[in-house]
Every structure is written in structure tokens, then in C-alpha cells.
Amino acid sequence: MEYILEAKGITKTFPGVVALDNVNFNLKKGEVHALLGENGAGKSTLIKIISGVYKADKGTILYMGKTVSFNSPTEAMKAGIATIHQELNLFEDLTVAENIAVGNVESFLLSKRKLINITDKLLKNLNxxxxxxxxxxxxxxxxxxxxxxxxALFLNSNVIIMDEPTATITEHEAKILFNIINDLKKKGISIIFISHRLEEVFEIADRVTVLRDGKFVGTTDVGHTSEQELISMMVGRKISEMYPKYNVPKKKEIFSVHDLNVGRIVKNVSFSLKEGEIFGIAGLVGSGKSEIALGIYGYIPSKWKQLKVGDKVISKIKSPDQALQEGIAMVPEDRKTMGLVLELDVMKNITLQNVKEVEKGGIINWKKADDIAREEIGKYSIKVSSVKQKVKTLSGGNQQKAVLAKVLRRVPKVVFMVEPTRGIDVGAKVDVYKIVNNLANNGIGVVFISSELPEIVRLCDRVLVMHRGRPMGILEGNEITQENILKLATGVDVE
Ligand SMILES: Nc1ncnc2c1ncn2[C@@H]1O[C@H](COP(=O)(O)OP(=O)(O)OP(=O)(O)O)[C@@H](O)[C@H]1O
Ligand SMILES: [Mg+2]
Known part of the structure; x- marks a missing residue:
């Protein structure tokens, strides 16, 4: 048996879209096999078919040499295939231990205390x-x-599927995860690994399979390929300019805040930006960089000595709605709870925040809402089967684009973008960078908050670096390098 798992000729259609079209994929014992592709390429759908969430329309899955068709994720789990889904499905009201035990029959026989002890040990072992x-x-x-x-690690699995496990964790935690993956490999466990970060694929994977628009493009050894080759396999073209940059003349000051304090984390932060400026905020996770946006926006209790939008002094922002009225918009980090209403369709999500645009005397003009949604879908190349598709069934990256469309529809004076390219594929990242530059070109002030240093370095005019809630300095022009940012972000002074 050459492969522990083999998917042959898998086809899956959803209303209006062929998510997978005759796709082949195989997994060797003890290998890490990366699955790559643009947003909406069909990666999550393929692993959902393997793990029993969906049934394929056509094709077969062989597991340990036998044809299988799991009726549920629990069945797959019992057979030894565990999946870490992109959309986390934990029980919010249960404890960590209970969540880890769910689906594991033996653990139900344990007393509560014993379960907690075992889980605590597992978590400690994992660091x-x-x-x-x-x-x-x-x-x-x-x-x-x-x-x-x-x-997933608690179960004794033969195959562990990880759908973008590193999208929301810190670099430090990712390192821990990669050590764990290497240990699992040594034990002969096979791993399917999905990520939009190519450098991770080169660090951890043995082989890589690329999907494009639901079709199988190819499988290759990681040692025999390059980043450029994988990108062109994914997008079907070469990306010449990853970071487009316009030169916008900076004029008037559009936003300033003095002595901002947020919650118990952020202390004494001051900065200002001019029309057309892209102002970066960098820092490690926990440095308080996203809290700056959340504090200004009224999601976390905050205080400031002075905050100005243009010439207008604003003493307090009580709600996101007020912030919007003052011309401050935010693209939130957590698109599921703050950005979108998952049960509603794409059209309603895009027009919701801008309801005045489509409403007259309490009556919604659906034709207009439909037109606006189509316009935005085109502008951001959001992959949808129709404007009526529920946002929760959009692929992860396309949900992120829907948030951008929704927020930026109401043209702000200043926009805070928190991790705007998280979970977004290489091609779509370039789109986001273009959007950011266009905003700047139109005189909007952009506060670009990101954990990804390359994009901070290439996009921003100035960069504020945070460390443990404190501002460590603002870098400008040639000073903006990854090295300088890291020095400040880790608390090592730059002379
Ligand atoms: N339950 C569903 N109902 C309708 N369409 C769906 C459903 N699940 C996925 N799709 C569609 O199938 C296509 C493939 O989506 P999938 O989630 O597999 O992409 P992906 O490669 O995982 O993308 P990402 O990198 O953004 O996570 C998309 O066009 C998506 O909108
Ligand atoms: Mg996905």
C-alpha cells in the first residue's frame, strides 16, 4: 500500500458552483502534504469530503487500501482521521477539557477531575x-x-488534517506547532496542511498539491519546486508586482490621537496621520496593536486626551455607528463576530451598514441593494455563486473581501484595518494592497495594523511599533525595515 489515503476523481457541486472537478489527491504514511490554492479553489471542500462533512457527487476515497465513505466527522475520527477545521467548531459554553473530550468515547467514562488532569497534562506537553x-x-x-x-492530537489518529491552522496563531505558537508536526511525522502519522503562507509550506511540507478553480493542477515534491512556480500554479499567471505603490502627496492632517489608553493594555499612545498616508502599526501578538483600533472604535473601554478627525475634536466614541458618522471606519480582525452576519446573504451583508443608501421611508429598495452588491462583488472580485449566497458558505478569503467591501462602501476619512490580509491568498493580497493604495490616493488616511512584516515594510509611509502596550517609536522612510521593527517590537532599543 503506497498511500494511506487516496482521493480519486472527486467532484462536488454546490448550487451555482463546481467546487471540485475530478480532483486527485494522495497521502503517504508519515508525510506532510500541503494543499494550496487561491481563495475558493476548493481546499476546504476537499478535506470536508475526506472527513465526512460532505458527500462527493462523484469519485472514491481509499483509506488504508479500502474504499470508505464516512457519514459524519465522528465516523472519520473513529477510523483515525482527525480534522482541524478552518471555521472552528468548538462548544463555547463547555470547558477546554470537555471540548477536547467530545467525540472521544473513552474520555466520557472519566470523572471530571480526571479529565481536567489529563487535558492539563496534554496542554502542558504541547507547550x-x-x-x-x-x-x-x-x-x-x-x-x-x-x-x-x-x-485533534488527543485522539490517536493516523491522519490529521489541518485547515489553515496558523492563520490565527502567533509566530511563536506556529513554531511550537511545527515541532509537534515533526514529532507526529516521526511516529508515522500523516498530515494534510493547508496554508496561504508559502514560507510555511517550504518549512514543513514534503509534497504539495495545488488546486485552481476546483481543478487539480499538480502534485510535486517541495524540494523540486519554488515559490514562483507554486504561485503560477495557483493563480495561472505570474505576479510581477506584489506591492504596488503610488506616491500620494501628503497634505492636511486628517486624524490625530494624544495619550490614548485602552483597557489595561495600551498606555500613552499618540500618533497622527495626513490625508493619503498609510500609517502602519506593528508589534507582536499581545503588544496591544489591535486594541488601539478597538479602543478608538468603542469596543474596549478607552480614554484619550485629545482625538481629532480633521479639525473636529471628538471627546468620546460610544458606538461603532458614531465612529462611522465621524468618518472613522474599521475593518475588524474577527470577521465572524464583528464583520459579518453569517446567516445573511452577501447582498444584505454588503448593504447592511449602508442601509440609508437603499432605504426610503422604511422601505428597502431590493433592486438597488442587488445592484450595489453586484458592483462591490465585481470591484473586489469576490467569488460567489449569486448575491443571495449566505456569507457563511463563502470561502474564508472571500468572507474577508466581503468585509472590506461592506466597510469601505461608506467612504471614511480614516480607516483602521486590522490584519486585513489574514487568510487571503497571494493574488487577493495584491488586490487588497491595491485597494489600500487607492484609498490613500483618494485622500483617505489608512491605519494598517498587521502582524505580517513584509507588507508593513512595503506599504507603509510610517510605522508605529508597539511592545507590551507601549509605543516604542515611529519609523519613517529608510528606517522601516523588518530588522528595526523586530528590535523595537521585542523591546531591544535601536540606537
Ligand atoms: N456549503 C456551501 N454552499 C455553497 N457553496 C459552497 C459551500 N461550501 C463551499 N462553497 C463554495 O465552493 C467553493 C470552494 O470553497 P472552499 O471553501 O473549498 O475554498 P478554499 O479553497 O478552502 O478557500 P479559502 O482559501 O478562502 O479558505 C467556493 O466557491 C465556495 O463559495
Ligand atoms: Mg478554506
Whole structure:
């Protein structure tokens, strides 16, 4: 038996879209096999078919030499295939230990205390800084991701599928995960690994399979390919300019804040930006960089000495709605809870925040809403089967584009973008960078908050670096290098 798992000729159609078209994929024992492709290419759909979430329309899956067709993820799990899904599905009101135990029959026979002890040990062994008896609701996104990973590792699986496990965790945690993956490999466990970060594929994977528009493009050894080759396999063209940059003349000051304090984290932050300026905020996870946006926007209690939009002094922002009225927009980090209403369709999501545009005397003009949604879908190349598709069934990256479309529809004076390219493929990243530059070109001030240093370095005019809630300095022009940012971000002074 050459392969532990083999998918042959898999086809899957959803209303209006062929998500997978005759796709082949195979997995060797003890290998890490990366699955790559643009947003909406069909990666998550393929692994959902393998793990029993969906049934394929056509094709077969062989597992340990036998044809299988799992009726549910639990069945797949029992057979030894565990999946860490892109959309985390944990029980928010249960504890970490209970979540890890769900689906594992033997663990139900344990007493509560014993379960907590075992889980605590597992988490410690994994070097995850989480308590087994914490309620999942109280964890942040990155901690929840770690719980999902621990859950998959708790089961004695032959195959572990990881759908973008590193999208929401810190670089440090990713390193821990990669060590774990290497250990699993040594034990002969096979891993399917999905990520939009090519450098991770080169670091961790043995082979790589690329999908494009639901079609199989190819499988190759990681040692025999290059980043450029993988990109052109994914997007079907060469990307010549990753970071487009216009030169916008900076004129009037459009935004300033003095002595901002947010929650218990952010202390004494001051900065200002001019029309057309792209102002970066960098820092490690936990440095307080996203809290700056959340604080200004009124999501977290905050105080400031003075905040100005243009010439107008604003003493307090009580709600996101008020922020919008003052001309401050935000693209939030957590698109699922703050950005989108998952159960509603794409059209409603895009027009919701801009309801005045489509409403007259309490009556919604659906024709107009439809036109606006189509316009935005075209502008951001959002991959949808129709404007009526529920956003929760959009691929991860396309959900992110829907947030951008929704937020930027109401032209702001200044926009805070928090991790705007998270989970977005290489091609779509270039689109986002173009959008950011276009905003600047139109005189909007952009505060670009990101954990990805390359994009901060290439896009921003100035960069504020945060460390443990404190501003460490603002870099400008040639000073903006990854090295200088890291020095400040880790608390090492630049002379
Ligand atoms: N439940 C569903 N109902 C309708 N369409 C769906 C559903 N699930 C996925 N799709 C569509 O199938 C296509 C493939 O989506 P999939 O989630 O597999 O992409 P992906 O490669 O994982 O993308 P990403 O990198 O953005 O996560 C997309 O066009 C998506 O809109
Ligand atoms: Mg996906």
C-alpha cells in the first residue's frame, strides 16, 4: 500500500458552483502534504469530503487500501482521521477539557477531575499556555485554535488534517506547532496542511498539491519546486508586482490621537496621520496593536486626551455607528463576530451598514441593494455563486473581501484595518494592497495594523511599533525595515 489515503476523481457541486472537478489527491504514511490554492479553489471542500462533512457527487476515497465513505466527522475520527477545521467548531459554553473530550468515547467514562488532569497534562506537553477548565467562550481566537489542535492530537489518529491552522496563531505558537508536526511525522502519522503562507509550506511540507478553480493542477515534491512556480500554479499567471505603490502627496492632517489608553493594555499612545498616508502599526501578538483600533472604535473601554478627525475634536466614541458618522471606519480582525452576519446573504451583508443608501421611508429598495452588491462583488472580485449566497458558505478569503467591501462602501476619512490580509491568498493580497493604495490616493488616511512584516515594510509611509502596550517609536522612510521593527517590537532599543 503506497498511500494511506487516496482521493480519486472527486467532484462536488454546490448550487451555482463546481467546487471540485475530478480532483486527485494522495497521502503517504508519515508525510506532510500541503494543499494550496487561491481563495475558493476548493481546499476546504476537499478535506470536508475526506472527513465526512460532505458527500462527493462523484469519485472514491481509499483509506488504508479500502474504499470508505464516512457519514459524519465522528465516523472519520473513529477510523483515525482527525480534522482541524478552518471555521472552528468548538462548544463555547463547555470547558477546554470537555471540548477536547467530545467525540472521544473513552474520555466520557472519566470523572471530571480526571479529565481536567489529563487535558492539563496534554496542554502542558504541547507547550500550550491554556487551562483545561477554562470556558472556551473566554478564550481569544488564537487560544481557540490551539484547543482545536489539541483536540485533534488527543485522539490517536493516523491522519490529521489541518485547515489553515496558523492563520490565527502567533509566530511563536506556529513554531511550537511545527515541532509537534515533526514529532507526529516521526511516529508515522500523516498530515494534510493547508496554508496561504508559502514560507510555511517550504518549512514543513514534503509534497504539495495545488488546486485552481476546483481543478487539480499538480502534485510535486517541495524540494523540486519554488515559490514562483507554486504561485503560477495557483493563480495561472505570474505576479510581477506584489506591492504596488503610488506616491500620494501628503497634505492636511486628517486624524490625530494624544495619550490614548485602552483597557489595561495600551498606555500613552499618540500618533497622527495626513490625508493619503498609510500609517502602519506593528508589534507582536499581545503588544496591544489591535486594541488601539478597538479602543478608538468603542469596543474596549478607552480614554484619550485629545482625538481629532480633521479639525473636529471628538471627546468620546460610544458606538461603532458614531465612529462611522465621524468618518472613522474599521475593518475588524474577527470577521465572524464583528464583520459579518453569517446567516445573511452577501447582498444584505454588503448593504447592511449602508442601509440609508437603499432605504426610503422604511422601505428597502431590493433592486438597488442587488445592484450595489453586484458592483462591490465585481470591484473586489469576490467569488460567489449569486448575491443571495449566505456569507457563511463563502470561502474564508472571500468572507474577508466581503468585509472590506461592506466597510469601505461608506467612504471614511480614516480607516483602521486590522490584519486585513489574514487568510487571503497571494493574488487577493495584491488586490487588497491595491485597494489600500487607492484609498490613500483618494485622500483617505489608512491605519494598517498587521502582524505580517513584509507588507508593513512595503506599504507603509510610517510605522508605529508597539511592545507590551507601549509605543516604542515611529519609523519613517529608510528606517522601516523588518530588522528595526523586530528590535523595537521585542523591546531591544535601536540606537
Ligand atoms: N456549503 C456551501 N454552499 C455553497 N457553496 C459552497 C459551500 N461550501 C463551499 N462553497 C463554495 O465552493 C467553493 C470552494 O470553497 P472552499 O471553501 O473549498 O475554498 P478554499 O479553497 O478552502 O478557500 P479559502 O482559501 O478562502 O479558505 C467556493 O466557491 C465556495 O463559495
Ligand atoms: Mg478554506
Amino acid at each position: 500550550f499556555n491554556i487551562h483545561a477548565n477554562s470556558t472556551v467562550r473566554n478564550l481569544n481566537t488564537s487560544e481557540k485554535q490551539l484547543v482545536s489542535i489539541a483536540k
